[in-house]
Amino acid sequence: MRGGKALPLVAAAVFGAAPLVLPGWVTFLLTLAVAKSVMVLAIALLLRGGLVSFGHGMFFAAGAYTVGMAMKWGGMREAVVLTFLGVLAAAAAAALLGLLIARYRGIFFAMLNMAISMVVYAVLLKLYWVTGGTDGIGIRTPTILGVMPERESLRLVMYYFTLVMTLPAFYAVHRFWTSPLGFALRAVRDNEVRVEYMGTSVARVIYAAYVLSGALGGLAGILTGFSVGHIVPDLAYWTTSGEFVFVAVLGGPASIPGPLVGSIAFEFLKSYAYKYAAFTWQMTLGVTMLAIILFMPGGLWTIYEGLARQGRQWRLSWKRTG
């Protein structure tokens, strides 16, 4: 079996067995990292087209608040239905905003996203009677396919639920990247004028990527809300969006596993930095980012890619000599 085909199986085995052998707090961090990796994937998707968004936290919040309000005001508890609703709401928001934002590029694209996310943040903050303002909304334990998880196994159940919900998101992005639209998105980053005269509408390509990334952002918000159990307006604050861009660069935005690797590394790095350097933990993150940019501009995933390349060369030379 080739390395590329074995990798998803190895990853599935590792992620499937991890909570069975790791302590509970690690499982919780892993759940958060997996949930947030979908948001990082959404950022990576746009980066593939040369677009940076400093406002994608609004979709993160859109998904989370749709679930929060459906629970609070609608009395809904079923996680699968709530997830579907939240993703739909985030995708609808992206579809609407995309009509305007997909026309812009570069700094304007980044800042327009940020501006709108700050409007969303202010609305979540001020509409206290609906959103709970700075107090946010508590997310109650949902039922999963009609079954209420036991309190003792809740952490484990939420981990597997998050993992299962994440898989289609990664698969969807993989399909998108290997589809004509995905290739066109890469071409847009190189030169969008050329894409136009080859017969593809650049606006349509960017719009499709934007809507998909918005839906992914919504899913990430929902899964994060379920695992944390509480949502606040800060989800839409621009620093939250900036953090996701940071993680995308950390993991490596050019590959599908990069966002997951980056997200896991970031959650653990942040936790340990906060534990051992409580007053300077941001500095630890900053130094890490500097090191990544200087020594691994392709992100952490390039370590694996380098090793895999080395392994292939080693196998090839071994076959020749053997």
Place this chain on the structure above:
Amino acid sequence: MGVNALEVKDLSVKLAAFVILRGVSFAVPHGSTVGLVGRNGAGKTTTLKSIVGLAPVLGGEIRLDGRDLTAVAPHHRAGLGLGYLPEDRRLIASLTVEENLRLPLWARGERGDGARLKLAYDLMPELAPLVRRRAGALSGGQQKMVALARAVVTGTKLLLLDEPFEGVSPALSRRLAEVIRSLQGVAVLVTESDANRMRLLTEQIYTIERGEIIQR
């Protein structure tokens, strides 16, 4: 369907504050090759760009098979059978040669090995060893060849070739001319600054100077 694949009538183009083309008129009959010769800055590239839809038209008509293109979006024009080889020849550097060639087909919803792709490979068999290589890693001459192949893929009715011999070796110039001459059933409009090199391809030559056709 009339005699001409392309008809340009009284075309005027203004870029920023400058009028670049003034009342340019010419025609490219079906299946023939027509040249547009002029010095640098004469308006050759702008003429092609306005046909492709990349330069705003101030006035006049551009008709492909009798259909006025002036109100048609650039990405729809490719779907009408327009193939364009830009002067800078550069491809989508991060994609492979094959992906570069397939992109216009995908834009038209074609998934399989299209007849045009096969034609491009048949015309330029030297592309075969390059298909898996990244376009950005090719030499200038190879990129020119791939860019021509990409234009052939979309250009089912009309090929617009902007200075195809610019910056390539004499041997490659001859090879490119051979490929262009071997195209059958497609109208070709070529620009060139050197009239002698243009005669490698055609004797039907228009001369453009300061945005006006001064000689046929």
